[in-house]
Amino acid sequence: EVRLVAACSVAGIELDQFDRHTIAWLGERLDPAIVQVLVGLLSRATSPPGDAAVSGIDDTDAQAWLFAACHLATVDLASFDCGVIAWLAEQFEPAIVHMLARLICSAAPLETAEL
16 A cells, blocks of 8 residues: 555556555555556656546446556556556556546656655
């Protein structure tokens, strides 16, 4: 949980109460390696230009939401990242995955992140 909150802070992402609650909940359930992948995605993300948003994707297709968010945030995905995204989409409710996608799209451009 601490690493995810720190990654959001470094990326300039403001967390609301729902985000903090969800991150705490995820932190109790995720293996540290999965948390590190999420930290990596957040640290490599940049805010999409203008009003760009994830749209045109079925709300129930959580995997597509995460991949689209990474694409919009210009995150270069390694094969392990792709596997984790697929696993997250299978394991968690769409609302949780949508929150993660929103966080990825909210990240500010970074020079260097020390996480």
